[in-house]
Amino acid sequence: MATIIKRFLPRSLFGRWLMLLVAPIVILQALLTYIFYERHWDIVTRRLTLGVAGEIAVLIDTRRENTDPTVLSALIERMQRSLEMHVTFQPGGKLPSDLPPPRRFSILDRMLIQALGERLNDPYMIDTQRSSHWVTIYAQLPDALMTVVVPESRVFSSSTYVFMIWMASASVLLLGIAVLFLRNQIKPIRRLAEAADAFGKGREITDFRPAGAEEIRAAARAFLAMRDRLRRHIRERTDMLAGVSHDLRTPLTRMKLQLSLMPAGTEIEELKSDISEMEKMVEAYLSFARGHSEQPAQPTDLGGLIAELAEDVRRRGRELKVELDEPITLPLRRLSFKRALSNLVENALRYGRNVRLTTARHGSRIEIRVEDDGPGVPEKERHKVFRPFYRLDQSRHGSGNVGLGLTIARDAVLAHGGEILLGQSEMGGLQVTIRLPV
Known part of the structure; x- marks a missing residue:
């Protein structure tokens, strides 16, 4: 009931x-x-x-x-x-x-x-x-x-008619006043919800301030305090990661120089390979840190961004098949989102011969798919590949795969209020689906 x-x-x-x-x-x-x-x-x-x-x-x-x-x-x-x-x-x-x-x-x-x-x-x-x-x-x-x-x-x-008309008119008048009052009370709650949604999508909040009843103002002040704490935490973490990664470059460069002066040998080559792997990890750290220190989201032509990415792939002698559903403009952090797509495309090109990137609009969201005809990812491993430094083949050193590519991509997508999913592609390999709110 x-x-x-x-x-x-x-x-x-x-x-x-x-x-x-x-x-x-x-x-x-x-x-x-x-x-x-x-x-x-x-x-x-x-x-x-x-x-x-x-x-x-x-x-x-x-x-x-x-x-x-x-x-x-x-x-x-x-x-x-x-x-x-x-x-x-x-x-x-x-x-x-x-x-x-x-x-x-x-x-x-x-x-x-x-x-x-x-x-x-x-x-x-x-x-x-x-x-x-x-x-x-x-x-x-x-x-x-x-x-x-x-x-x-x-x-x-007929006086009863007059009484009823007066009663109905007074009720409608009072109801109209109540509706106006309710709208003014609901408006701060809606603005708080819109601000929280925009913050979750990584968009800048400029004109939001506490308003309405005292309880609503308290909730708005708590949201602003939470936003500031999260920003401070992300900034401190990013600065620390960038600083550590940058400081590691100096000893690595010194070690690389010393090894180049030593006589050639098997052990020396192995050490050079390890140092090269560490340099790639440091570069991945810095790339991850730069994704958080970027400017606020700006309206971006998604088709133009994908065209630039396809041109970068073509210069390296590979081919990226692009299928755009319609012109799409989204508020994006251009560099971090391009880096996320680039990581996904690089993974697809590394393990597959044919790679396809498609976009489509479904109601109030945009879907971007990156598919390949490679070996794919086993279903039981799909929830693990987003972990930092996780690689399906742990024995593959020197392959250029540090284990942060999907982590950086997922972090960038989540920062835009979207989600990233893995599945089986019609081409036989892996299908990575990015869903972004319009």
Whole structure:
């Protein structure tokens, strides 16, 4: 039952707050209309209809008991002047047969028929539909047809309509004020969510400041403090990594120079190979560090960036097949994202002969795929290859694979608010899929 109820509840905070305001107003108006106004309407209309029915009954009894036409005429004239009741007698007349039936849901028709039934002993009919301001009552007397025309205001009170209109207008006005107030309260929450989303996507937040209620301001201040701590932590880590990597270059260069002055031998060549491997690792460290120290994201033509990457591959004598779905412009940190794509393409070129790079738009996200026809990555190893320094073939030294390529690529993609996935390519090798928010 609770699941069914939740299915119909609004999902947004604005919708739920609005429902909390609207539901009591609607319920209150329904109860007031049914309990108070409906009862008030019934009582007032009944008293009015009983009064008119009683006056008609008095007139009929007076006509039966008094045969003097002068007295009856004076009474009819007085009733017309004082009670706004127009009375006529048609000798030998019969009740009309073309009158519309009483309205089923009309309080006036129901109360008038009930009051006439209590006061009159003669057959009667009513007509409340042919005129919007007058009510006609027909009474079948033994020798004549009595027709009574009275204003509708004498048998029906329209003040209830006025009360209901005032109540509905006041409710709509208060509801409009409440909606404006809710919008102003929800706006800081939405801006906080947008700022958190932009920060998660690696985009610069420039115009965000705490606003709204005190609780919302506290959450915004906590977010800004968290953002500053994360930036400081990343900056310190990057500076430390860059400093250590840079300082390692000096002893490595000195060792390389000393080895070049020593006589050639197997051990010397092995040491040179190890130093070369260490130099590549240091370069990978610096490349990783530079990815964090780059400028904020800027609108970038993804097609142009991929074209530059394909041209770099062509200069090295290889071919990168590119398939672009449509022109795409995204806020990117150009150098770090190009480095990520370059690492993925280099891995594909290292292990495969044919490499394909495709882009496609799927709703609110962009997909970039790098595929090759190489040996691929076993499914049980795919969650490990993003670890720093992890290599599928640990015995492959001097291959140029330090073990940071996929780590740098994943770090750059995550910094843009995206995700990177590994799968099986239709070409037979590895398929790397990058998903970025638009």
